[in-house]
Amino acid sequence: MFSSSHIVAIRKEKGFSQEVLAERSGISLRTIQRVERGETIPRGHTLLALATALEVAIEDFQPAPVPTQGQAPASSPPELRSDPQFLQILNLSALSFLLFPLLNILFPVVLWRARKRTVQDVGEVGRRVVGFQILWQVGSVCLYLLAVAVHLVGGISAKSTLPVSLLSILFTTYAVNVGAICYYAFRLRQGHLDIYPVRL
Structure with missing residues (x-):
């Protein structure tokens, strides 16, 4: 049955x-x-x-069998509670990359694992947040390496502009990540869970 x-x-x-x-x-x-x-x-x-x-x-x-006399009832899965505020905290914890790189992945993973058995939809939101942050981290590193390679090929004159290029990449990638986190915080507030459609 x-x-x-x-x-x-x-x-x-x-x-x-x-x-x-x-x-x-x-x-x-x-x-x-x-x-x-x-x-x-x-x-x-x-x-x-x-x-x-x-x-x-x-x-x-199948439903759990009815316990006979002297038999303890089978334990049922814990009831998950709705907690939109925690989902917001989980998403906003990715802003920790402003303090130190990789914290934007570590903090969401810690929060996700801590509440995965108690908060409804935390698994879905956690996967999406962490997936996007990994994509952003990998993409940023690739841009830095590409900039260095281009300037090395360009010779001495190009090398002199390398610091400016690296700073430009830094500010641009940070702005994109902050903007994405804030935008999807707004989406979560509206009750939408389909955040970060582009992610790993």
Whole structure:
């Protein structure tokens, strides 16, 4: 027998939104919503696709057996609470790169792992924030290396302008990152979780 409450609990424990589960499983969002409301019972391909997307066995969708006398009830997944303020803090923690490089990756990862079993959607937001910060970090390093290579090839006259080029890259990349973080903080405040579409 299938338990709709179990799939909801497992999805939230994984940190997936309904949209993300639909994307990972290849099942329409409307079908996901009907399954979670108990309006339809998934079978065959749909049931297998949900189990694969959530990385669990099909048996995990079954309700827990009724405990017999002297048998302790099976523990259920913890209930995840909605905390938009923490999601904002998770995103804004990436601004720590202004203090020291790589903190923009370290701080979000620490916050993400600390609340992944208690806060709803923290897994999805955490992956998006960290993915974008890794992309920004790699992109910035590549720009610095490219600037150095261009000036080395350009000879002595070009080398004299290298510090200016490096400072220009520094200010530009920092401005882009700050702007992106602030923009998606605004998106999160509006309830949108589809932040940082371009990321690793």
